[in-house]
Amino acid sequence: MIDCVIVDDEQHAIDLLTQHISQVHFLRLVGTATNPVKGVVMITDLKPGLVFLDVQMPQLTGIEILRLISKDSHIIMTTAYKEYALDGFEHAVVDYLLKPVQFLRFLKAVNRLWTVHNNARMISEQDHYVFVKTEQKGKLLKIDSRRITYIEGLSNYAVIHLDDRKKITTYLKLKELTESLSSRGFVRIHKSYIISLSHLTAIEGNMVRIVNEDQGISIGEAYRKDFFEYINSKMLTPPPDGRVN
Template sequence: MIDCVIIDDEQHAIDLLLEHISQVHFLRVVGTATHPVKGLQMITDLKPGLVFLDVQMPHLTGIEMLKLISKDSHIIMTTAYKEYALEGFEHAVVDYLLKPVPFLRFLKAVNRLWTIHNNNKPVAEQDHYVFVKTEQKGKLLKIDSRRINYIEGLSNYAIIHMDDQKKIITYLKLKELSEHLSARGFVRIHKSFIISLSHLTAVEGNMVRILNEERPLSIGDAYKKEFLEFINTKMLTAPPDHTTN
């Protein structure tokens, strides 16, 4: 578990980060502050592993605060201004997030921190496994999360579609599954679907293709913007053409 402090002079920005953090099982908020001086004292007292730090604040900017925060606390910077990114990275911050922060971009940043937190060691073999309740009372099933293609929500239960076409019924809701699997490379794309990003093979308009699955899955309107923003971070683009006639 990584303790977090959020420092931002805009409460609505804090509220958005609180919502994102609530969906990540290895993060815990221990304090928030809208005044940078109060936030600096909070960091000194609580010694959090992670600080979400706004750049533009009155009295003391985030860049100025970077020089005062102990190196024991990792920093993820947030701001509406792209031009501050370079200076932030010069101070070895974990990542730099543009407001309003999309969840998938947030998830990419905190997963990077999780790797750093674990000293960049490969995830232990047992950490790939999860246990789920099945339709049989009292029975728990051990599943290798790397073999999950996608999860389909149906009312109060879910169907886990495995890479060998096996289907596992579990009495969990998608919200619960999403919270536990978000740090393992899974993302919710629809009110009825969570997919494994490692098994995603193509995005076709409002549909996605999953490895070894015949039917495409729909991208829900409520999830489309954040999902496509994440896909864009992985997009390869051609370098500018500087040739002249």
């Protein structure tokens, strides 16, 4: 679902776009404004995925509003004047619709955005998955890295612990796993352990606590400095001496 806001100083133009939006299952209208200044406030507060923005309005033009609002909202510009299209596309708008906006032309514009939206979501979801070699020869297992709580190194293989207490054995060394997972919020704290920072619940002296695990995990001497420097950087009120260990 994509939340929409309409900013247009003509109520009949808003009414027409409202009717179009109501006929598209993946669009949801969350606000409208005939006053462009109020429209800027509405966009800032609601943070919609899509804004239908008129070009010519009193007080603020659509092009001026583009410079004021977050780039997180996609923009479809609407106007009766073709000559404004170039200005709009210079600001990376999704599309440019001429008034009165015809439904088929409207549908083409929002369908293009829906395709981009879905592709971005799929890529984001795929980024969380990793593949590991298992005990069974030739078998690869797909794992959602967000479910990994910690990884235990044992000689030439490792045991991956998941948030439901399941374990997966893989023939990878901790060094290889550290290099692959460091960008996903994992950190090595011991020669035998990598932990997920998102599943870290507490630090007790030289021990860390992991969600759903009864036993703590020791912080190795060789990893203490880097680990506590990171933890200190996340503290709301650092200790006077700058250390927590």
